[in-house]
Amino acid sequence: MRFRILLWLSLGLPCLLLAQVKPKKTVQSRDSVILKPLGLEPQKIDTVEVKRNTVLKQQLLDRVRINLRSNPVLLNGNTFDVLNNIPSLQIDELGNLSFLGKMGVLVTVDGKQTHLNGIALISYLKSIPATSVANIDLMSIPPAKWSAEGYAGVIDIRTKRDVLKGLKGTVFLGGSKGQLWKYNNGMLIQYGTKKWTINSGFSIARSSNYFDVARERQLVAEDNEINTIAQHNQERNHALEMNARIGLEYRISKNSSIELNWNFLQSNYKELGVYQTSFSNAGDLFQSTSSWSNLRNPIHKNSANLHYDYAAENKKTTIQWDVDYLNYTSNRWQDLTTMIMQRAAHQRKDEQLLYSNNPFVVDLFGIKTDFQRKFEERFELEAGFQLSRSARSSRGYYKKGKTDQDLRDADALESAFRQVEYLEAIYTDFQIKLKQWEFKLGLRTEYSQFHNEINDVYAELGKRKQTLYLFPTLFGIYKINKENNKAIQIAYGRRIVRPNYQDLNPAIFFFDANTSYQGNAHLVPQLTDNMELKYVHGQRWNIGVTFLNHRDYISMIHQLNGKNYAQTYQNIEAVRSTAISLNVGQEIFKSLTLYGFGQIQYIHYKNTPDELNDLSIDRNLWSFQSNLMIQVKLPHKLTINWTNSYRTNVLYAQTVIKPLYQMHLAINKQFSNNLSLALTIRDLFHTNVIKREIVGDRFNIRSKTINDSQIVGLNFNYTFGLYQKQKAQKTSLETEVSRM
Template sequence: MKTLNQLLIAFLILNAILVQQTHAQTTEAVKPVYQILGKIFEKDKDEPIPYAAVSLIDATTDKTVAGAVAGFDGEFILANFGDGTYKIQISFMGFQSYSSQPITISATNFRVDLGKIQLETEAVALQEVTVTGQRDLFEEKVDRTIYNAENDKTLIGGDATDVMRRVPMLSVDMDGNVSMRGSSNILVLINGKQSAIVASNVADALKQIPAEEIKSIEVITSPSAKYDAEGTGGVINIVTKKNNLQGATLNINSSAGLRGSNLGLNASLKRGKMGWTLGGFGRAGYNIRGFFDNQQTVTNADGTALQINQYADTRSNMIFGRYNLGWDYELDKYNFLTASVSLGLRNMQNWQDGLSTETFFEETLVSSVLRDVSVNNLSNNVDVNFNYTKTYEKPLKEFSISGLYSQNNLTNDFINSLYNGTFDDILSRIKNNNLGTNQEYTIQLDYVTPIANSKNKILEYGAKNILRRATSDFAYFTATGSDGEFVEIDDVNFSNEFTYDQNVTAAYASYTTNFLKKYAFKGGLRYEYTTISADFRNSEIEADIPSYGVIVPSVNLSRRLENGRMIKAAYNKRVQRPSLNFLNPNINAANPQQISQGNPLLDPELTDNYELSYSTFSKGTTINFTTFFRNTTGSIQPVRTVQEDDIIFTTFENIGREKAYGLSIFSNITLSDKFSLNGSVDGYYARLNNGLDDPLYAAANDGFVFSGRIFANYSLPNNWQLQSFAFMRGRQVQLQGTAGAFGIYSLNINKQFNEKRGSIGFGAENFFTPVFRINNELITPTIMQQSTIGMRNMNFKVNFNYRLGKLTMEPSRRKRRGVTNDDLKGGGEGNENMN
């Protein structure tokens, strides 16, 4: 509560300072604040058009001077420009563009109100649309930052992991693991929904989504009460491309490169009130090579030390696929049905060739072992969604009911072959079979209604139930020689079946209002009650896990200032339940010197988040500053101990306390109608402590963590486009050591042809860096480990896209809802007025 009070005080102080500055600017006679404002409506319907793009054009040079995006009620304000003659241009998909008559601005005519501006709908052939200039890649809303991935042509041939690396406040490591402001405890949704595969492994799920199918990425740092309480870092919503089109079309996209290729086909058909979509995407990775080098020192109780050195070359092959079928039907003006089926597959094979393990005692070699390791990481998943939405004559009033069934089948096996000095003689083999299944059944009801016929006061409430069942059927086998029969180990610790059932029932209420003209408030409460049962089939072990309930508050407050500026303050409480990755009791001993095991008795984490931000716009430049504080108790942290034969054993406990103090800055700069830059820098100071008193196991660490990215886009003549991108993630502070820094970069050139129906391009990635080296460090009172991971990540690729068919545009009359499962720890749209 003390920190919340401090946040509110800081918000009021910053608000007072900025208001005073604004008042001083306004009252300064020699420097009046120039403004052009108005409201955008749909012609003949008298309904506001939110989010329309507004540009201020110099009437003499035809260059863009300023820009803005209309609010929820269609209002816009252009500011921060000087004397001159200008034109206003307005554009929004599905409507004819608008261009005003010349407007002369001077010290005697510095504020112009254009009143109501009405846009007419249009039907156009999609391939005839011509887009000039560069659309903004970033949008800042009251509770989220939006990255418009569809405007980034360098992403052709990539997947969702490549898109995530370009998004402010997000960091992605070389394995595809995503974190937000240093926290990996985030929710990843796809069109507002979460499938079982996302809950099981976010990194692998992202590899299944082609970049070309992503419209935008929404980073929600302060989720409202309608979102599940899970996700201490925040929510990431991946919005795929949808349309409100009449006609039929087929889009082909492909890419072929040195280390990977992909092929995607997407078709859509819309006739009258019914629409169908059918899509498929396949991605293959090959020629992916690297190495790892690991040196660890284990200190014994008598002070002696054991040195263990490991080295291996690595290889990987992978195939990913995603296929979907969608259907929607408009029953009548107020009732709509949607349904979809999505199938996915992942086939990853990894090899460690010549895994050499040398053990030294007091600098004397005592053993040398040579192995080969083969790991299969396979899965397939299915998601089935159904949604019914009812709207009303009363604007913004809506009821919806949604259902989701999701299942993900997992296979994570390995075979470890032990050689006798050379690769010609196998002494023994160990095999681990680990078959897992994640199932989810979800039902959700949501109701939205304005209060007292006001569009500025919105009440939302709803209920939800999620039933999950996770199983892990694991077994260990041993065999002699290269062709001996595998025999199962008769030990319940190595061969067993684990079942984990979780039921989450939730209810929420949220209230949104505008007040004092420029203030917006959104607050809410959510209550979640969780029951858990866990069972081991082949043993009498009982996991007695108590049920628990949590109350989750959220508060968002914003104030619009002059010249398009905004300040925001937010507080929310979050819960993070452990996923199967942390719970699975299967012993992972692919590397026999470093084994790990999950803990089925883990409790959820609890986090308080505080945030204060300021955004501004000036002469084609958007800048956002955000400062935050995050306090987590019961944090799930790894616990490492030394077992017999000096094996490092890792499991997980709720023993961590984390605090993070951070600042994020990002900017989008339009230098001309052909050249734009955007970039961001994120930094935070982390303090971690596992809360243990025993000096043998006590751990604490702190330090600064930085990351950044920059993106440049230049439009060349004759439909050529040049784009470049670079990303750097600094050293990561962990409880027991650090994870190394790394950086990536790319350059793309594309050419559009045949009336922009097709494009072909060439891309190069990490072309000056044949090998990446990431250095990691682990430090405990008894363990000192330094490891290096090497990856040969240089890549060259050719991209090709082509679109067949013709579609006409019809403006959307409704928004769609769906199930949103946001709640496992694992690897409402906002605007400046409402939400």
């Protein structure tokens, strides 16, 4: 009942407010502020005209650009908080990120991949203050110059590229509390002279969470007898993370510059888990187990980037060149103790110890060049190439026994896996303007060759050693009226999802004695065709239709073998989805603005078993999701953001995730142009309870997961320094270092 009341309240209030909307002219006011034009250094001026209806989103030919200046709440806290306040995005503390309802989003910062996921990605986003972000580009279908990885699109976070003479710094402090404490504190320092600029940053963060999972598995035996396995899991984890980065830029001339950047990440992840399992047959309990897990996973990441930038005097020709290197290491240690109790004997029958060690090393090296030429106002050409080499290796060491003194090597579980991949890519983008029409055509070609070794023996996996893919893209816009505020847009792009190393790695990771995860070395890349048709009504609202066709879709699969439950990844032959989505940004009153996103989606999974894939599936589902954000501006520079999100059942291959509703609140106080304070409350009523139902061949699994999602946080930002703006020709293009 409480859930329904909250849902109807959150959906009904915006409808009542929309009914009051009346046509009105743009309201302007004159205030004394610090003006921060995009790409320019703030300048103190006496008066400036500020349009009250500054839009949150700007629709461009091939992307949606988020203007942080449109919402004071977006200018406070960190980049993670910013993404949480964009209606078409969903992100949580665990690193689950979806864009327009689709998972598998590629996150880049200044066009460069972070090569992070999960809580490591969240900690990195929290180390970037919102005040250092210029804008955020959302690309559901990226142009050809971007990596073809990730079928759900790209989120590119563009940081400010100030050219200063003097010292400028930003201090950010953030703390939050659910059941467990979290914090994120750091500082950014920038110092510039006529020719040199030094950028540096340092942050230290603690992330923590807990999971309370209730799971029931029902297995149907060949004689139709039902066996039930009931499980109750409790986990607590925390990670202490340190991020550091430093960049040195030298302006060779007013037309060219060279820059060297270094990033460092260190994380110490620790997790304690207790797993209670009971086994029953036809309703009679006959066995139970208790497992205790102690997991440690230290992570180190070092990355470096050398960047050269050139722009001709007339700015019609630009050239960029990048060299990148990344080294990533982790070492997962786990101590797992399991006690087995026989119901009939009422005593402990057996004790098992399993110790494991899984080191993992990644080395990436890449070179990329971009060229852009504007021939005249109507024509523009972009082209470039990329070369990269990646090497990934891991080993799995296991020891088993009844006591510490009896531990012996478990040779049957041990494995070694190594993968080396070479990637070569070239692309061209051609843009043309014809009166009310504008087109952008692109083609990206990627050639890769790889080899794999399992247990130090060469193996050709995925049936292919060398692959060649073509990724065409098309963007078109027709401007209906002369004011250019109404338009029809079309877009098409082909994307790829290559199985990552952990998806392929055959090493087994045990959650408990009866639950495990293992990679699948036979995975092949997933190819996706993405088509969009959209009507844009100014910056107020747009409505669109999308269609996705996936081949060899990579999905998590659940399998049961006796009492043991295993997770792995497999290719699904065909997955197709269609969606209708609506985006709204409307000023209701002078101090009240509504932003909204809604989507209806249909998805269908189909797979026919073969010799390497025994999965049989033919399932479909309609779903709906919405996200409404109400912004209220109060006196004394107070701003409130109230966000409500809801979705119905969602289908992921064998799994249906039940409906979910959440409410969030953010309050911002701007004390001055340099000082701000923000209060955030995530999952206000702790409704983020994940319920899943997994249906497979002769088994059914139901689970409920509760985690530390109800969080109250406080963020403080302060900018200081003595500096002045230098006049320098901006030469940077929107570049990226693609998948390495």
